[in-house]
């Protein structure tokens with residue numbers, strides 16, 4: 001069996017999770033008559049300490065609907081330069097929302113308050129776009145699964161709110177961040193106005209994300225979801241696994257973090273000149289530029305041993321642990337390392 005470390009999006013639902021679909025009470029959710037969806041939305045809102053939630057098809061749709069709801073056409077949005085919403089969501093924030101991106105270079109995804117403040121406090125000038133939204137990604141994907149700590153979010157949110165700017169968190173992996181920090185997710189995002197969290201990826205669901213915020217925000221986001229074709233009918237078949245995941249799949253993320261750390265530590269011990277971003281959660285980003293190999297060469301060698309991994313550039317490899325990557329799989333990867341890097 002292949003060990004697939006390309007992404008946590010390759011996760012498969014457990015039998016227990018799938019069984020929740022068979023007994024889910026269903027209805028037409030566009031009419032707000034699917035009780036399972038309503039239960040999931042309330043549960044997600046509770047877990048993240050917000051008033052209301054909205055089931056969406058994906059992280060991309062969740063970020064898009066959130067940004068659409070916060071902004072008017074032509075408003076500015078401040079984002080970290082390597083964030084997923086800017087780089088990997090097909091440009092929906094410009095082509096659909098008509099938002100103008102202000103990019104801030106961060107350190108492994110973390111934005112320094114002084115850089116955000118410099119943009120948000122510019123005096124009115126007829127030539128300038130006005131920023132109305134700040135987006136923070138947590139954990140940060142290209143930052144190597146880096147956790148953005150609560151202190152940084154709170155400081156950025158204070159600056160934003162003092163300047164009439166809303167805060168959205170792309171929390172595709174927000175529960176990974178909360179588990180790594182050892183604090184409740186609700187506390188981590190308490191100063192954000194909206195959050196997008198993925199049920200897929202680390203939580204192991206086959207599909208879906210939830211956005212959360214105030215009742216009023218979610219009411220408007222629901223209309224925007226309809227506009228982008230995300231009004232779903234008997235969506236309880238998606239929501240039931242989501243409820244299962246929020247009740248059963250959060251604490252176990254610590255296991256994925258441990259597995260990622262074991263692999264990273266072994267790589268560092270065995271391979272000279274390899275550089276690895278600090279492993280804080282379930283992602284391992286490996287820089288091979290000072291070794292004799294390219295990412296493709298190492299990917300090919302691992303693949304001939306039944307192990308798949310992703311690449312993020314000529315010398316950058318990415319491995320991701322998740323539900324379905326067992327301790328035995330990790331041991332197999334560890335055992336393969338010496339023969340790959342020779």
Ligand SMILES: Cc1ncc(COP(=O)(O)O)c(C=O)c1O
Pocket residue numbers: 057058059060061084085137139140141170172173198200209
């Ligand atoms: C940080 C982040 N945000 C958003 C997304 C988009 O999620 P989806 O693939 O469900 O659209 C991803 C996907 O990997 C992600 O890593």
